[in-house]
Amino acid sequence: MALEKTAPTNVPRRALVLGGNRIPFARSGGAYAHASNQDMLTAALEGLVARYGLQDERIGEVAAGAVLKHSRDFNLTREAVLGSSLSPTTPAYDVQQACATGLETLVGLANKIRLGQLESAISGGVDSTSDAPIVVTDRLRRALLDLSRAKTAAQKLAALGRIRPKDLAPVAPSTSEPRTHLSMGEHQAITTAQWGITREAQDELALVSHQRLAAAWDAGFFDDLVTPYRGQTIDGNLRKDTSLEKLATLRPTFGTRLDAEPTMTAGNSTPLTDGASTVLLGSDEWAASHGLTPLAAVVDAEAGAVDFVHGEDGLLMAPAFAVPRLLARHGLTLDDFAYVEIHEAFAATVLSTLAAWESPEFGRERLGLDGAFGTVDRALLNVHGSSLAAGHPFAATGGRIVATIAKELHLRKQRDGGTPRALVSICAAGGLGLTAILEAA
Amino acid sequence: MPNPITTTLSAKLSELLGFSPAAPLRRWAPGQPLVDGKVLVLGSGAGPDADADAIAALLSGSPAEPSATPDASGDEVLDGWGLDVYRHPVPDERYAAVVVVLTEVDHPGDLHAPLLAAASTVKKLARGGRVVTISRSAADASPAVAAARQGIDAVVRSIAKESRGGTTANGIVLADGVPVTAASAVGALRFLLSTRSAFVHGQLLPVDTTAGALPTDWDAPLDGRVAVVTGAARGIGAAIARTLARDGATVVAVDVPAAGEQLTAVANGIRGTALQLDITSPDAGAAILEHALTRHGRLDVVVHNAGITRDKLFANMTDAQWDAVIAVNIAAQLAINEALLTSGDFTDAPRIVSISSTTGLAGNRGQTNYAATKGGVIGMVRATAPLLEPFGGTANAVAPGFIETEMTAKMPALPRQVARQMNSLQQGGQPVDVAEAVAFLSSPQAGGIVGRTLRVCGQHVVGA
Numbered sequence: 001m002a003l004e005k006t007a008p009t010n011v012p013r014r015a016l017v018l019g020g021n022r023i024p025f026a027r028s029g030g031a032y033a034h035a036s037n038q039d040m041l042t043a044a045l046e047g048l049v050a051r052y053g054l055q056d057e058r059i060g061e062v063a064a065g066a067v068l069k070h071s072r073d074f075n076l077t078r079e080a081v082l083g084s085s086l087s088p089t090t091p092a093y094d095v096q097q098a099c100a101t102g103l104e105t106l107v108g109l110a111n112k113i114r115l116g117q118l119e120s121a122i123s124g125g126v127d128s129t130s131d132a133p134i135v136v137t138d139r140l141r142r143a144l145l146d147l148s149r150a151k152t153a154a155q156k157l158a159a160l161g162r163i164r165p166k167d168l169a170p171v172a173p174s175t176s177e178p179r180t181h182l183s184m185g186e187h188q189a190i191t192t193a194q195w196g197i198t199r200e201a202q203d204e205l206a207l208v209s210h211q212r213l214a215a216a217w218d219a220g221f222f223d224d225l226v227t228p229y230r231g232q233t234i235d236g237n238l239r240k241d242t243s244l245e246k247l248a249t250l251r252p253t254f255g256t257r258l259d260a261e262p263t264m265t266a267g268n269s270t271p272l273t274d275g276a277s278t279v280l281l282g283s284d285e286w287a288a289s290h291g292l293t294p295l296a297a298v299v300d301a302e303a304g305a306v307d308f309v310h311g312e313d314g315l316l317m318a319p320a321f322a323v324p325r326l327l328a329r330h331g332l333t334l335d336d337f338a339y340v341e342i343h344e345a346f347a348a349t350v351l352s353t354l355a356a357w358e359s360p361e362f363g364r365e366r367l368g369l370d371g372a373f374g375t376v377d378r379a380l381l382n383v384h385g386s387s388l389a390a391g392h393p394f395a396a397t398g399g400r401i402v403a404t405i406a407k408e409l410h411l412r413k414q415r416d417g418g419t420p421r422a423l424v425s426i427c428a429a430g431g432l433g434l435t436a437i438l439e440a441a
Numbered sequence: 442m443p444n445p446i447t448t449t450l451s452a453k454l455s456e457l458l459g460f461s462p463a464a465p466l467r468r469w470a471p472g473q474p475l476v477d478g479k480v481l482v483l484g485s486g487a488g489p490d491a492d493a494d495a496i497a498a499l500l501s502g503s504p505a506e507p508s509a510t511p512d513a514s515g516d517e518v519l520d521g522w523g524l525d526v527y528r529h530p531v532p533d534e535r536y537a538a539v540v541v542v543l544t545e546v547d548h549p550g551d552l553h554a555p556l557l558a559a560a561s562t563v564k565k566l567a568r569g570g571r572v573v574t575i576s577r578s579a580a581d582a583s584p585a586v587a588a589a590r591q592g593i594d595a596v597v598r599s600i601a602k603e604s605r606g607g608t609t610a611n612g613i614v615l616a617d618g619v620p621v622t623a624a625s626a627v628g629a630l631r632f633l634l635s636t637r638s639a640f641v642h643g644q645l646l647p648v649d650t651t652a653g654a655l656p657t658d659w660d661a662p663l664d665g666r667v668a669v670v671t672g673a674a675r676g677i678g679a680a681i682a683r684t685l686a687r688d689g690a691t692v693v694a695v696d697v698p699a700a701g702e703q704l705t706a707v708a709n710g711i712r713g714t715a716l717q718l719d720i721t722s723p724d725a726g727a728a729i730l731e732h733a734l735t736r737h738g739r740l741d742v743v744v745h746n747a748g749i750t751r752d753k754l755f756a757n758m759t760d761a762q763w764d765a766v767i768a769v770n771i772a773a774q775l776a777i778n779e780a781l782l783t784s785g786d787f788t789d790a791p792r793i794v795s796i797s798s799t800t801g802l803a804g805n806r807g808q809t810n811y812a813a814t815k816g817g818v819i820g821m822v823r824a825t826a827p828l829l830e831p832f833g834g835t836a837n838a839v840a841p842g843f844i845e846t847e848m849t850a851k852m853p854a855l856p857r858q859v860a861r862q863m864n865s866l867q868q869g870g871q872p873v874d875v876a877e878a879v880a881f882l883s884s885p886q887a888g889g890i891v892g893r894t895l896r897v898c899g900q901h902v903v904g905a
Contacts, residue, residue, distance in 0.1 A: 047701065050694075050708035050715035053736060085709040220698070223717045227701040291736040 003328030003368065007300060015110035016294040016441050018287050020403025021048035022277035023229035024236065025391035028129040031232040032274040037066045037073060040229070040276035041080040041126040044396075047227030048122065048278045052292060055085045057120075061112065062092040063105040064124030064278070067394035067429075069096065070133045077124070099345065100303070100426050100434035101125050102277060102398025107436060109281055110298035119286040123402075125395030126276035140167040177429065179309050184316070184429065185346065189255025189264055191314025192348040195355045199263035202347035203247040206268040206388045208378075209344060213385025214240040216404075221384060225403050237271055237391035254346075268347035273391030277399030279406075294441035296406035296422070301436040302326035308431040316349045318433025319425040320356040324367050326435050327423075334374035338412060338420035341401050342376075344387040345427055353425070383408060398426055398434075406438060413440035463861075463868035464607035466639040467569045469877065471660050471687065476634050478537025478567050479525045483555045485545035492621045493528075493542035496575065499627065500540070501526035519622060519655070522631070530562050538571035538634055539563070544621060546576070546589045556596060563600070570608035572600055573633045575626070577615050578647065590614075594645050601643030601900045602865050609633075609642040609866075616649045619889065624653035628886025631659065637881065640842075640874035642865055643900030646890070652833055653888025654790075662884040664689035667737040669729050671720055672747030674700035676846040677796065679707045680872035681744055684880045686711035691737050695720065695729065696747070720747055720773040726780025730787075740787055742883045745774040745795040748814070750848075752807040763810045770814030771821065778825055778836075791829055792883045793836035795822055796875070797894055802840055803903040815840070819894045826892030835891050837882045842898025845869040866899035 023044050026032045032040060041064055049055055064077040073079070078092040097104045102125030109121035136144075140163060147159040176183045192202075216222060217234055252262035254269065280292075287294050304322030306313035313320075319342070327333060334340070334357070342350045356362045357373040367373055384404050387397055405422045412420045418440075425435045480500055484493030502521015527536070541559050546552055563572065574597050579590035593612065601610040613629045615621065625648045632638050633646070656662035668685045672678035673694035686692045692713035696704045701717045708715035716732050718725055733740035748770045751762035774795060781787040800808050801815025818838050825836040843849065843860045849869065852860070861869040878897045881887055 043702075046709060047705050047715075050705040050713075051717075053708075053712070053714040055709055055712040220719065220722065223698045223719070226698070227705055227715075227717070228699055229702055233699040233701075291738065293735060 003325060005329060005331035007329045012114055012116055014284060014297045014441070015113035016282055016284065016287055017296045017298065017402060017406035017438065018280045018282050018292045018294060019048070019052055020225055020277065020279045020399060020406070021051055022226055022396065022400055022403070023047070023275055024226055024232045024234050025273050025275035025393055025396070026232050026236040027391065028272035028274060030130075030236050030274070031230045032128065033130040035128065035230060035274065036131050037069065037126045037128050037276075038076060038079055038083070040128065040274065041076065041124060042083040043227070043229045044124060044126070044276035044278045045080055045084040045086065045122070048280055049085045050227070051224065052280055052290070056087050058087040059090045059122055060118030060120045061109060062086070062090055062122040062124065063095050063109055064092075064126065065095040065101040065105060065395050066126050067096065067098055067101060068127055068129060068132045097434070098428035098430055098432055099343070099392070099394045099397060100428040100432055101395035103301075103402065103424065103426050103434045103436060104398070106279055106281065106298065106398060106402055107301040107434070113281055113283055120280075120282040122278050122280055123399060124276065124278040125397070125399050127393035127395050128274045129272040129393075130274050134170045137167045137169065137171055139164070143167070175429070177315065183254070185254035185264060185269060187308065187315035188346045188348055189258055189262065191317060191352050192255065192263060193258055193260035194314065195352040197263065197348045197351045197355065201351055202263055202268040203244055205344070205347040205350060206247055207242060207244055209382060209385045209388040210239050210242050211385070212383060213238055213389035216384040221407075225407060235390045237273060238389050242267070264346060264348055268388065270345060270387045270392035273393045275391065275393035275396045277396040277403065279399045279403050293410070295410040296438040297441045299421070299437040299439050300326060300330065301434065302329070304433040304435070306431040313431075314352065315429070315431055316345055316427035316433075317352065317356065318431055319427055319435050320353050321367070322433050322435045323423065323425055324369070324373050326437060330437065332421075334376055334423075336421060337423045338380060339383055339405055339408060339422035340376045340381050341386065341405050341422060341424045342382065343397055343401065343426040344382065345392065347388060349427055350381075401426070402438070409438060409440035463866060464568060464605065466607045466866065466868070467636045468639055468871070468873055469636040473636065475522055475631065476524055476537045476571070479527055479534065480538045480540065481527045481530055481536045481562055483530075483539065483541045483558050485543055486551060486554050490542065490545060492544045492575070495622050496540060496542055496630070497526050497528060499622065500524045519627065530558050532561070533565065534562070535565050535567055536562050536570065537567045538573065539566070540630070541572070541574045542621065543574055543576040543593055544615065546593070548585045549589045549592055551589060552592060552596070563604075566606070566608050568606040568608070569636070570606070571634050572604070572608065572610040573630060574612040575615065575621055575630070576612060577617065581617070597645060598643045598900070604865065607639075607866065609638065611638070611641055611643065612645045614645050614647045616647065619648050619651055623648060623651045623889055624655050624886050625650070625889030627655060628653065628881070628884065629890070631886070632881045637877040639877075640866065640870035640897050640899050641878060641895070642898070644896050646895060647893055648889050649891040649893075650889040652830070652835070654885040656885055658689075661689035662886060663742070663880070666690045666741040666883075667693070667733050667739045668742035668744065668883060669693045669695060669733060669740065670744040670746055671695045673707055674703035676848065677841065677844060677872040677875050678746040679703070680876040681746055681879050682707050682713065683711055684873060684876035685742070685744070685883060686713060688880050688884070690742065690883070693729070693733055693737070720777065721768045723776070725773060726777040729777060730781060730784055734786060739789070740781070741789060742792045742794070743777065743781065744879055744883065745777070745793070745818070747773070748796060750808070750811050752811065754807055755809045758809060766810040766814055770811070771817040774818070775821060778821075782828055788832040788834075790885060790888060791832060791834035792887070793822065793825060793829070794879045794882045795836070795838045797838040797840040799840055799842050799896065799898055799901050799903055802894070802896070822894065823892035830891065833888055835888055837887070837890055837892065838894040839875055839878045839882065840894050840896045840898065841870065841875045842896065842901035843869045844875060845871055863903070864899035864901040868899065870897060870899060
């Protein structure tokens with residue numbers, strides 16, 4: 001597998017991140033316990049509209065999605081647009097790519113802007129684990145469908161007669177993988193053991209995430225990125241006063257049945273979270289005509305997937321392969337980035353990815369390089385905290401990361417000049433991963 | 442919305458306390474006639490009165506005439522307001538408004554004819570009627586002239602205390618050299634005649650200079666102007682944002698980040714922009730200016746409405762309670778004004794309007810910290826206005842009395858009912874009443890009102 005610089009140099013034009021808005025993320029069953037995905041996505045859109053004066057504006061396209069989705073929400077994004085102050089003539093569509101949903105909506109829309117197909121767009125994502133769909137068993141569902149099709153009394157009785165008491169129990173939503181029946185945490189626990197990631201390293205990463213997110217809140221960094229919702233004014237999962245000592249007291253929750261010592265706890269894993277995020281995108285011309293300051297350009301993106309079912313790679317390791325391909329396409333190395341954002345599904349996910357990139361063996365045998373792919377300076381990693389502290393409403397995480405780092409890139413450029421770059425990496429269920437390059441505008 | 446249960450309780454309570462029921466006040470809406478009925482314009486005496494004639498001509502003139510075309514004498518002819526104007530009181534006639542032009546009185550003896558003529562009409566004024574005097578400032582006048590002029594102020598306040606049925610009485614006090622047809626004299630007269638001034642009562646509004654300009658459209662005087670309103674998420678601030686937008690302004694709604702959800706609703710409702718900002722941060726002025734300039738291309742009006750209370754008896758006042766109120770209510774305003782004044786981008790007839798309080802005029806038990814800031818606002822606008830004058834700008838304050846807001850709704854029922862009744866209109870004002878006064882002082886036609894504080898209090902008993 002030869003990695004070469006193949007990125008086209010004649011890209012028609014830039015796609016710009018112009019701003020973002022999210023609602024504070026809340027812990028499952030918390031402030032948004034009775035808010036639906038549509039409620040939260042609409043609230044995030046409304047905040048964006050208010051911040052950027054987009055009332056009655058016909059946006060080129062709005063794309064968003066949710067991972068845990070009710071069947072009634074087949075047109076979730078369009079319904080949210082209709083409930084917002086945007087022009088009702090704004091088209092919209094739904095996207096679903098597990099935890100990469102939010103970033104995938106952004107990449108697709110950015111590409112349309114680059115092609116000249118759109119002048120403006122809003123990407124987004126939302127998830128509620130509080131208002132998750134509850135599904136009936138397959139046996140009950142089939143029986144009920146047969147009943148609805150039955151014509152005679154005998155057929156109806158036959159359909160009803162097939163229902164057994166145990167069929168009536170609802171099927172709770174689950175984040176376990178359909179092919180392995182292992183939860184995401186259990187999958188990561190295998191990878192954690194594989195890469196020898198220690199408890200201490202995970203707790204330390206979690207602590208830094210909380211400290212940095214808290215510092216950003218205290219500095220007012222999120223004043224123009226977040227709009228309060230239902231009384232929640234700050235990310236509900238943030239623990240400003242946590243410490244290594246406190247994190248060390250938590251009992252391991254994943255990997256307890258593996259041979260290796262279990263290291264993953266509630267403190268170094270993301271909790272179930274509710275929330276929504278949006279990102280405003282546009283062309284240079286559209287930004288100028290609306291008096292909006294471009295924050296960053298979406299340069300490129302690369303999706304990846306690993307064969308976690310049969311192969312040796314962990315469920316959440318796809319970015320370890322996608323990032324080297326993405327960077328090679330642009331002739332870049334990790335050293336060319338001012339910021340690296342790796343979604344903290346688990347502290348160990350980030351650490352396993354970094355370990356893979358630092359491994360000469362992995363670099364040679366899996367990436368086809370001469371040696372290790374590279375090292376990420378921890379000072380540049382998740383500089384304003386990430387999902388361990390903020391929480392992780394699956395589809396909303398991409399928008400949170402992009403809006404945060406786009407603002408940071410813009411501030412950095414204003415301060416130091418140049419064109420600093422950021423790398424964004426998000427792992428997802430199904431062995432998926434999506435990665436992207438942003439540069440300051 | 443008023444709660445029917447508490448409203449009923451309040452009515453019962455005020456009945457028990459021996460208060461008469463308050464007359465409902467009419468508020469302004471676009472398209473409403475300026476005055477709904479006949480207008481009587483009285484001059485200073487029996488002889489010819491050029492000022493009264495000019496006012497009568499303005500009020501009765503045809504609104505369709507082209508604006509500001511010089512007539513044969515070279516004087517500007519103002520667009521008329523098309524009202525049904527009478528120059529002499531007709532017995533038993535019902536007037537909607539009485540305008541008494543007293544600019545030519547030289548002695549208290551001169552007050553007899555115009556005021557007693559007005560007195561004969563007051564009993565039959567329509568509900569929600571208007572009595573407006575136009576007089577001159579007593580400052581620097583000779584003893585007899587000063588006595589007459591100063592007397593008028595007290596007469597207006599007395600008429601206000603006698604008025605019933607939601608009728609208001611107010612006066613316009615012109616500085617020497619300011620003609621009755623000056624932009625701000627005309628602007629003030631229109632404001633006081635209209636329902637925009639529903640809760641302004643017993644007030645003397647000074648017009649200091651001939652600065653200012655009449656709007657092209659009286660229903661949209663802020664057309665093309667960009668206004669910033671702090672504390673815009675709720676209550677009076679939200680009403681100000683909506684009223685400025687209704688009058689044509691593009692509004693930047695500012696509030697603390699924690700109030701962002703309500704702020705979003707306000708901004709989206711008026712097609713403005715929301716700016717979540719802690720106004721006490723050192724770069725707040727720069728942030729406001731940058732937002733207004735990049736998004737809307739200019740900044741013309743700043744309304745300092747954000748305020749907090751940390752009530753405590755003086756003897757028990759803590760450092761934190763004192764400091765927080767000073768920081769938000771006055772220090773932030775001074776810093777923002779400083780940033781705007783030194784920017785070079787706040788120079789096209791700019792307006793600063795700051796919210797004071799009757800507490801700032803009269804003091805209030807348990808509010809020494811708040812009083813320091815609300816009195817401070819009055820001093821601040823007086824000193825700031827001259828700095829803006831070279832640009833055709835001005836700074837003024839509005840001092841609300843008891844206004845029905847979420848904040849006052851939390852008061853215990855009895856003190857709240859008493860507080861409502863402590864003014865001549867015998868009711869609390871609405872947030873929009875404060876907003877209308879702010880909108881007027883933000884408008885081009887208020888450019889000649891320099892560093893003043895306008896009370897919107899229904900003639901509250903304290904500090905008048």
